[in-house]
Amino acid sequence: MTTSTHTSAPPVEAVGLVKSLGSGDSRVPVLCGLDLEVGAGEVVALLGPNGAGKTTTVRILSTLTRPDGGTARVGGFDVATQGRRVREIISLTGQYAAVDDKLTGRENLTMMGRLAHHRRRAVDDRVDELLIAFDLSDAADRLVATYSGGMRRRLDLAAGLLDRPVVLFLDEPTTGLDPRSRQMLWQVIDDVVAQGTAVLLTTQYLEEADRLADRVALISGGRIGTSGTPDDLKRRVGEAALEFVVPTAAEAAALARDLNGFGPSVQATTVRIPTDRSLSHTRAVLDAVEHSTVTVDAWELRSPTLDDVFLASTGRPAVPVTGKEVAA
Ligand SMILES: Nc1ncnc2c1ncn2[C@@H]1O[C@H](COP(=O)(O)OP(=O)(O)O)[C@@H](O)[C@H]1O
Ligand SMILES: [Mg+2]
Structure with a gap:
């Protein structure tokens, strides 16, 4: 089960994205000319505090919402006019796991594989592979209702990888996870990247960007304020x-x-x-x-540290994430 689309276009190429949200008087500009590129096999972290426009950017690139202005191509396909083609080659995993509680982990993955019209044998093999890679083999035949937050997040990510995507969008993949679950998820993401998938990751955790990203892009005022390798950015401050x-x-x-x-x-x-x-x-x-x-x-x-970079470029510290941690 591999993706048949091959293209030499950059996996993600966005130019001048503009987007306002809300209606009437409460309409607020969120993106004001955002440029972003993710190269083949590259991991880019989109970094910004709450409300900076990270999710909005991911929603535009994954065709869930349309930009008011600017253009974006994913795998060479235009998100505005070739949405179906884009959706065939991407995977989107968010903060809220979209798996079914009343099924086991294995049943969730198998069902999604079958829904994507793959042959049973191929689905079963791929599901076994993913359960092992995501350290879910032991829990595979338990109802997802009994899973911890970290296990759900891993299952959700596995579901997005049934077909190896050209681009994987991860919107705050480890927000709310305890440190151990976070480490496990990072390892899994490393494996996905090693297989050639380009990743656009959003995060509020500077440590996460430092750990995973080849390049960091800071959103500030609706556009990319500063961008570079984590080391470049640290040197610059x-x-x-x-x-x-x-x-x-x-x-x-x-x-x-x-x-x-x-x-x-x-x-x-x-x-x-x-x-x-x-x-x-x-x-x-x-x-x-x-x-x-x-x-x-x-x-x-x-x-x-990247914290110093954040402070220097936005004039305020990264927003600490509050709320209960989810146990592994
Ligand atoms: N449906 C909506 N209507 C009005 N404003 C919204 C809506 N969704 C998001 N926003 C606002 O848009 C801004 C950017 O949101 P978002 O892209 O979710 O930021 P981030 O993911 O970086 O936290 C925020 O100020 C948020 O309050
Ligand atoms: Mg968000």
Whole structure:
């Protein structure tokens, strides 16, 4: 059961997407000229706080809603005029698992395979393969009603992979999952990517983007504000620094004077020295700290994170996800 469509067009190519939502006076612009491309075999993370327009973008690309302006092609097909062709080559998995509680895991997958008009033998083989890959073999013949949130999410993702899609859309795939379930889902996504599927992922978790994405695109003000590899983006917000924590602000000032040649900056009781991370520079700074009369409580080499990128590009921190975690 493989997808028969082969095309050299980029899996996802969106130009100038515009979309407003709501009606009358409460109509709000959500996308204001969003450009986005996902290359073959690439994983792109669309990152943004709640309400940034991530789901709207995914809904347009998966033909669930039409843009007011701009164009988008998926696998070379126009989402506005060739929706049926697009739907044949994509898979969409969201935060809310769309599996049937009253069936077992195996029955869910088998039924979806049969509905897609595949031969029973081929469906059975593929279902076995997916149950193993998604670590659901032991639970395969239990009703889905008894599954945990993490298991449902994996089953839902498996259902989307009965036919290997050209593009997989994952809208906040791990929101609400506990860390262990999140790790398992990430592994499964790695396997899907290894088989050549392009992935457009939305997330509020910077850690998730860092872990999965080849490229990160930050939505801000209805368009892509910043985009690049996670490392590129981190480099852009600034260099690494050696940070020394001392007991008092007066001692921080004293230590900064002793480290004057290294370009120190002081914030409360922390002294910060930018570094190129080289051994020689680090050693020189540590020597100078050792020779200072100030006693250091703690120190670390701090590298910028995607959180810093987010803050720098949107002027606000990533919104923490609230709500109950779903157990594995
Ligand atoms: N049906 C709707 N009617 C009016 N506004 C909506 C509707 N759906 C979403 N919105 C608004 O559009 C904005 C973007 O929503 P969405 O794409 O879901 O963001 P995200 O997925 O990044 O959280 C939000 O401000 C949201 O409140
Ligand atoms: Mg959303």
